[in-house]
Amino acid sequence: xxxxxxxxxxxxxxxxxxxxxxxxxxxxxxxxxxxxxxxxxxxxxxxxxxxxxxxxxxxxxxxxxxxxxxxxxxxxxxxxxxxxxxxxxxxxxxxxxxxxxxxxxxxxxxxxxxxxxxxxxxxxxxxxxxxxxxxxxxxxxxxxxxxxxxxxxxxxxxxxxxxxxxxxxxxxxxxxxxxxxxxxxxxxxxxxxxxxxxxxxxxxxxxxxxxxxxxxxxxxxxxxxxxxxxxxxxxxxxxxxxxxxxxxxxxxxxxxxxxxxxxxxxxxxxxxxxxxxxxxxxxxxxxxxxxxxxxxxxxx
Amino acid sequence: xxxxxxxxxxxxxxxxxxxxxxxxxxxxxxxxxxxxxxxxxxxxxxxxxxxxxxxxxxxxxxxxxxxxxxxxxxxxxxxxxxxxxxxxxxxxxxxxxxxxxxxxxxxxxxxxxxxxxxxxxxxxxxxxxxxxxxxxxxxxxxxxxxxxxxxxxxxxxxxxxxxxxxxxxxxxxxxxxxxxxxxxxxxxxxxxxxxxxxxxxxxxxxxxxxxxxxxxxxxxxxxxxxxxxxxxxxxxxxxxxxxxxxxxxxxxxxxxxxxxxxxxxxxxxxxxxxxxxxxxxxxxxxxxxxxx
Numbered sequence: 068x069x070x071x072x073x074x075x076x077x078x079x080x081x082x083x084x085x086x087x088x089x090x091x092x093x094x095x096x097x098x099x100x101x102x103x104x105x106x107x108x109x110x111x112x113x114x115x116x117x118x119x120x121x122x123x124x125x126x127x128x129x130x131x132x133x134x135x136x137x138x139x140x141x142x143x144x145x146x147x148x149x150x151x152x153x154x155x156x157x158x159x160x161x162x163x164x165x166x167x168x169x170x171x172x173x174x175x176x177x178x179x180x181x182x183x184x185x186x187x188x189x190x191x192x193x194x195x196x197x198x199x200x201x202x203x204x205x206x207x208x209x210x211x212x213x214x215x216x217x218x219x220x221x222x223x224x225x226x227x228x229x230x231x232x233x234x235x236x237x238x239x240x241x242x243x244x245x246x247x248x249x250x251x252x253x254x255x256x257x258x259x260x261x262x263x264x265x266x267x268x269x270x271x272x273x274x275x276x277x278x279x280x281x282x283x284x285x286x287x288x289x290x291x292x293x294x295x296x297x298x299x300x301x302x303x304x305x306x307x308x309x310x311x312x313x314x315x316x317x318x319x320x321x322x323x324x325x326x327x328x329x330x331x332x333x334x335x336x337x338x339x340x341x342x343x344x345x346x347x348x349x350x351x352x353x354x355x356x357x358x359x360x361x362x363x364x365x366x367x
Numbered sequence: 368x369x370x371x372x373x374x375x376x377x378x379x380x381x382x383x384x385x386x387x388x389x390x391x392x393x394x395x396x397x398x399x400x401x402x403x404x405x406x407x408x409x410x411x412x413x414x415x416x417x418x419x420x421x422x423x424x425x426x427x428x429x430x431x432x433x434x435x436x437x438x439x440x441x442x443x444x445x446x447x448x449x450x451x452x453x454x455x456x457x458x459x460x461x462x463x464x465x466x467x468x469x470x471x472x473x474x475x476x477x478x479x480x481x482x483x484x485x486x487x488x489x490x491x492x493x494x495x496x497x498x499x500x501x502x503x504x505x506x507x508x509x510x511x512x513x514x515x516x517x518x519x520x521x522x523x524x525x526x527x528x529x530x531x532x533x534x535x536x537x538x539x540x541x542x543x544x545x546x547x548x549x550x551x552x553x554x555x556x557x558x559x560x561x562x563x564x565x566x567x568x569x570x571x572x573x574x575x576x577x578x579x580x581x582x583x584x585x586x587x588x589x590x591x592x593x594x595x596x597x598x599x600x601x602x603x604x605x606x607x608x609x610x611x612x613x614x615x616x617x618x619x620x621x622x623x624x625x626x627x628x629x630x631x632x633x634x635x636x637x638x639x640x641x642x643x644x645x646x647x648x649x650x651x652x653x654x655x656x657x658x659x
Contacts, residue, residue, distance in 0.1 A: 081383075186429070195390040196397045200432040328386050336428050356432075362425035363381065363418070 071364030094302035134323035141325035192326040495633035507607025523640035594629035
């Protein structure tokens with residue numbers, strides 16, 4: 068996620084440079100041809116640029132809104148995961164009876180599974196292998212057991228459910244408390260499902276494809292419409308107008324997939340680290356980890 | 368593969384391509400239970416040590432939870448510093464993703480990858496295209512080895528075979544015989560490489576017979592234009608990883624070397640291996656490799 072205003076254009080939109088450079092060359096060619104060779108056929112005086120631009124803006128606004136909706140939903144889901152994780156850890160640590168020997172181990176095991184769930188959900192969404200990260204949280208047998216599953220976060224959720232049932236059978240937690248904890252486990256499943264929906268369902272391709280074509284056509288028409296009035300100054304005005312439309316097009320395409328490990332991503336690494344730090348603190352675990360902070364204007 | 372995969376050195380400049388390579392690095396770390404070194408070299412004239420350190424700390428932050436991960440920050444010239452570092456850590460595999468594509472021509476650009484490939488006696492993992500496929504495999508079911516210069520040493524083949532054996536993959540030995548022209552015949556005067564398909568097949572079959580017995584090996588030889596045929600062979604054998612000798616990865620120009628444009632178009636990961644490669648068993652995997 069980009070958190071700084073002071074970033075280079077090249078870093079944020081490397082792909083825009085080529086489009087703008089080609090447009091600039093085209094604009095210069097049109098302006099030079101018209102001004103020096105008086106090629107009147109190049110002008111499209113009657114071209115209704117303003118209505119065309121307005122229609123395109125509406126199209127782009129729809130697409131950017133839809134993309135932003137996905138991005139914001141992803142961020143909200145991860146915010147909800149942070150809250151649910153803290154609530155679950157609190158429930159594990161306070162609602163399960165500590166008086167029986169082995170209860171503390173069970174509680175900590177549940178909280179560690181919750182930490183592993185956050186890591187594995189991030190890795191699941193980024194198509195990354197989660198197992199090297201579990202070394203600090205789960206033991207070797209638990210890790211090997213999870214290797215048998217394709218959907219690791221769902222498997223961890225299942226393990227937490229099984230441990231909760233075990234606690235219930237041992238009398239460490241009564242039915243009412245177990246139901247309260249189970250509601251939060253279900254909430255984890257819902258968050259995972261919603262994230263998977265965003266990941267696996269792309270924005271309708273027409274929303275991505277048509278604006279790009281229309282923006283390109285419009286950008287090449289702009290100098291033809293302006294050259295009769297502006298002459299050699301056409302490239303300046305034309306590139307500025309084109310940049311506005313290209314930027315609107317790129318903003319939409321950048322944020323439409325919020326789980327791709329890019330600079331436009333939901334900062335899942337930072338959020339999972341926050342979850343881990345908070346839950347370890349609740350467990351009074353002394354493991355030292357640094358929070359993931361923004362560097363160079365980005366946080367991942 | 369060999370002891371190199373005990374240690375992965377991930378050289379990063381924090382680019383988008385470096386971030387996109389993270390899932391692949393993670394897969395290698397897990398598959399080989401490898402140590403991971405995240406290496407960044409900065410120019411002290413342009414960047415403050417504090418800023419570079421903050422960037423390195425926030426890059427691939429999840430690696431803090433890996434059992435064997437360290438972050439190394441060095442100041443100096445990028446190429447020579449990475450090279451000097453890697454020479455000290457010889458038992459490694461250097462991960463060098465390509466630089467971000469700006470889609471603009473870079474006529475005076477000197478590729479750090481090409482310079483490292485030229486100077487460094489160490490396996491280097493890289494990609495042709497900047498757009499990384501997050502599903503890039505550690506080995507996959509099929510590993511291709513491009514054997515282009517048959518008259519040059521093929522010591523790296525043992526490392527490729529060891530890697531294939533370890534991952535139970537099929538090793539595909541690919542060779543493209545150039546079409547016979549006057550030019551080819553003149554080149555052939557200075558080379559012992561076979562000219563026809565049959566002799567190339569014999570030659571490669573001889574090489575293949577020296578590979579470990581349990582390894583599944585397939586030989587593919589075609590005649591034609593090198594890149595077109597190699598691309599078609601890679602597609603045909605469904606390769607998920609391409610391994611090549613170092614000399615085949617470089618295109619030596621008049622003033623500078625660059626990555627072979629043919630490999631730049633390749634859409635699977637590439638491991639570039641030094642021609643004379645030491646395939647000594649790893650410390651932790653010696654019994655495993657004994658079978659190879």
